[in-house]
Amino acid sequence: MKYAFGALAQGLFGKPENLxxxxxxxxxxxFDIMWVNDHIIMPSDxxxxxxYTKTGEFNxxxxxxxxxxQLTVLSFLAGITKxxxxxxxxxxxxxxxxxxxxxxxxxxxxxSNGRVILGCGAGWMKEExxxxxxxxxxxRGSITEEYIKIFKNLWIDSSPSFEGKYxxxxxxxxxxxxxxxxxxxxxxxxxxxxxLRRAARLADVWFPIIDNPRNPLDTPQRFADxxxxxxxxxxxxxxxxxxxxxxxxxxxYDDTKEHxxxxxxxxxxxxxxxxxxxxxxxxxxxxAECLMIGFVVDPNSTDAxxxxxxxxxxxxRPMVGD
Numbered sequence: 001m002k003y004a005f006g007a008l009a010q011g012l013f014g015k016p017e018n019l020x021x022x023x024x025x026x027x028x029x030x031f032d033i034m035w036v037n038d039h040i041i042m043p044s045d046x047x048x049x050x051x052y053t054k055t056g057e058f059n060x061x062x063x064x065x066x067x068x069x070q071l072t073v074l075s076f077l078a079g080i081t082k083x084x085x086x087x088x089x090x091x092x093x094x095x096x097x098x099x100x101x102x103x104x105x106x107x108x109x110x111x112s113n114g115r116v117i118l119g120c121g122a123g124w125m126k127e128e129x130x131x132x133x134x135x136x137x138x139x140r141g142s143i144t145e146e147y148i149k150i151f152k153n154l155w156i157d158s159s160p161s162f163e164g165k166y167x168x169x170x171x172x173x174x175x176x177x178x179x180x181x182x183x184x185x186x187x188x189x190x191x192x193x194x195x196l197r198r199a200a201r202l203a204d205v206w207f208p209i210i211d212n213p214r215n216p217l218d219t220p221q222r223f224a225d226x227x228x229x230x231x232x233x234x235x236x237x238x239x240x241x242x243x244x245x246x247x248x249x250x251x252x253y254d255d256t257k258e259h260x261x262x263x264x265x266x267x268x269x270x271x272x273x274x275x276x277x278x279x280x281x282x283x284x285x286x287x288a289e290c291l292m293i294g295f296v297v298d299p300n301s302t303d304a305x306x307x308x309x310x311x312x313x314x315x316x317r318p319m320v321g322d
Contacts, residue, residue: 006035
């Protein structure tokens with residue numbers, strides 16, 4: 001099992017000294033991957049449509065809506081770390097023009113000596129799509145799929161050309177190619193049926209958040225059912241399902257106390273170190289290869305975040321083993 005750490009690139013961790021502190025500590029503690037989230041501009045009025053809360057409310061950005069741009073942060077992290085993987089978690093693929101995006105990702109992969117992992121999603125915030133003047137929100141699934149095909153075409157083909165609904169090009173040279181060949185790993189987020197189909201068609205790794213109230217994977221059995229569903233769809237799409245890895249993220253991690261589910265059971269990845277280690281072992285046994293955690297105990301304290309990362313590395317990870 002691999003482990004990913006990170007933080008929202010805003011507020012406390014929107015400051016370079018704190019991002020550096022987080023990155024350097026995570027790398028020293030032996031974490032495998034560092035993730036960076038993605039928002040570009042915050043509309044002042046957002047309809048309650050966020051998929052990862054029961055109410056649909058999104059209050060992640062606080063009062064100011066300050067977010068550093070994801071790929072810029074990834075480039076910064078590439079320069080201050082040496083070996084940790086650099087994960088976009090997730091990149092909202094339709095937010096950016098595809099050729100420039102492919103170039104930026106390839107450049108970061110070269111500059112980081114092959115450490116980029118492209119976590120992808122289709123997005124959920126219609127207002128942000130509109131503020132960015134992007135193609136229609138209702139077409140975000142097909143936009144995402146076309147853009148990923150463009151990325152692969154540019155990264156792999158020696159004489160790339162493409163004719164699509166949202167972008168077309170020919171007679172171009174795209175160099176340098178990414179350091180990783182044939183391309184940086186593509187992780188596809190999402191828990192819905194359309195997201196599963198995108199993962200089955202295009203991804204190297206399926207990357208859900210397990211505590212989506214609309215499509216929960218928050219028990220080992222639900223997680224196993226989700227993996228089986230993804231594999232069945234992959235086979236129908238003509239993929240060898242064994243070639244698609246599985247990683248996952250959690251919205252709530254707490255090693256100090258138990259949190260309860262709606263049916264009054266312990267939420268996975270909350271409770272004692274022993275309970276959390278047992279949860280990790282169960283998900284690992286089902287085929288999970290990487291766990292992504294947000295270590296944010298107090299949004300105003302870097303010390304609390306670093307201390308929680310230390311507890312995980314020193315107490316929980318050894319109980320799980322390799």
